[in-house]
Amino acid sequence: MRLSAICFLGAAALAPILQAQAPVREIDYSAINPLKLPEHLYLGEVAGVATDSKGNIFIYTRTGTTVAAFGGSRTFTRGGSRLFEFASSGKFLREIGQGLYGFVFAQGVRIDPQDNIWVVDAGSNSIIKFNPEGRVLMLLGRKQESVNVPSEGGEIAFPRITGPQGSGVEGDNFNHPADVAFDASGNIFVADGTVNSRVAKFDKNGGYLATWGQTGAAPGQFNTPRSIAVDKNGDVYVADVNNHRIQVFDNNGKFKMQYTGMGAPAALCISPGAHQYLYSSDSNPSGTLDHGEIYQMELDGNIVGKFGRAGTQPKEFGMVNAIDCRNPTELFVGELANWRIQKVALHAKQ
């Protein structure tokens, strides 16, 4: 007992020591809103932004209102989020998935190496894969049919498997999933999310492989895995936002290390290429203009620098929920609070 108590105190004392490092370098940057919206088209909260290999920009946004319909003892929800594609010039190209069953509450969009478009919807508990043409290819998770109707009764009830909140579950029983990432073999990793506090791994065909994590603060546990990214070695980086840390796992979920010192990571991104960087946003919480910096890090956790702050003006950030870093010096950030994206150019050290 005594040893473990000492260790606990020691670990608690360790965190501030790790954070007491040299001041973080400020990165010089500029930012523009690149989009030219057609008449009568508006973005709402930008939950997801991503680019494909051609530089086209995909935006998954909470816009319009989710509609709940009466149906006996049940409500059905629909609408409330839309997926748009813009050219790299900012010209509007098209909308994808009009009226789609799974578009309820946008949480994210990512593009895989084959330019497939992956939408994360926290309202329908679905991860939806579109091919580059914009047609649905694959689905993980399932939209909740209704409020619970115990129609089949007792031991032969037929629910999707649910455990106590934060206990971890199996399969694709997502509950407000937050993000999706891929490794070089096409395996799929889902950060699932505010309720389940776990990461789920699937093979490229959607076959369920593994799950890890539950609610907590110990290594391998999560207090809301909010964003997820995979490096070229297949290591998995999870933004454990309310534990104010990034946890790194190997490809099978074995805990490797954790990084602190970059605030509460709400959005992660790992750039491609020979020298990969990790970007993490210490996004301002709802109702505040605190924090807001985006950190550039080495994959080993060393902080290269930071830029930006919370605010409403150009170059400032309002609740960043997504970062695209296909080009490590030209980022796209999606903001919930400011209903926009910004294209951020990072300038080399003077």
Next chain:
Amino acid sequence: MKPLYTSCFVALISLANALPQGPPPQHLSRAQLNSKAKAENVPEIPYTSVPNLLKLPPNLYLGEGIGVATNSKGHIFVYTRSGETHLMEFDSKGQFLREIGEGLYGFLFAHAVRVDAQDNIWAVDEGSNMVIKFNPEGRVAMLLGRRPESLDGLLPTPAANAPTPPAKPYEFSRPTDVTWDPEGNIFVADGYGNSRVVKYDKNGRFIASAGRKGSEPGQLNLPHSITSDAEGNIYVADRSNRRIEVFDKDLKFKAIYDQVGMPWAVCVSRGPHQYLYSSNSNLDFNIAELNQVTGEIYKMELDGTILGKFGKSGKQLGEFSTVHEIDCRNPNELYVSEITSWRVQKLLLNSRPNTTSSK
């Protein structure tokens, strides 16, 4: 202090490595654990799935592929839970022809679509509690059941295991499917709430009802799909009892087929030699242990003799993701709709099993 930190750090890392990877298995209900079919050593029927079957126009998407049926011209009808519930018609090549019933009062939460011998289109909606008959032109021809009035707001959810209120002749509780006998009498599977089969004459007048919630012969626990043969025998997918129940056209109980797992969808083909198909669909939450013992469709003689099976759980073309309805107008050209892949597949069965390989 420094050595202490180091040793504690090592201890923490060891602790992390010792943590179990992933949570303990979740509780599965008995029905879920018993999803595996009893039938063994069933021959595999080779088959292929036609790629790019439905050509969807821009801005039109399928949702959960809940219902699929064909008419005498081979047109394909899809009843889908899209953003809103939609009924769509495609030609036999998969070209989109039209939408039927846009914004219809009874379209709330799709469950099944069937086409009768006169090419009328029947939609069963478990949200509005209605069975809607369209004529071949796509106009509403007859209605069974009634949508609850929205003025009443949301009806309270009954407590678990609360006694089922007595069923009414002309009201359904989450109905699931419809079929007909050769005289045109109508049989409705009703459904999640009432666990019964209701018979109406062709003009929609109540004749009889069979079954109530239970597991005794003749009782039902979630009649999820219903079909009929040329004699007017009625085959009911008694899903939560993991069996098919057979009734005659007067709804007299005849037989139980319980070798084929949990029947989500049943279908009887047409022609002089009729076959019965039943899908032991995989559940909708992607658990490998359950997917491995479910997902297959059985081909049977009408007397329940199992002839073969085909298919497995999965999301790729030719695999099945929670099959919800089967159309088997042609016994070697089946259409299946799936819940957890938003699609319809056309399956070409090899009529001579095991003579050529499936691709």
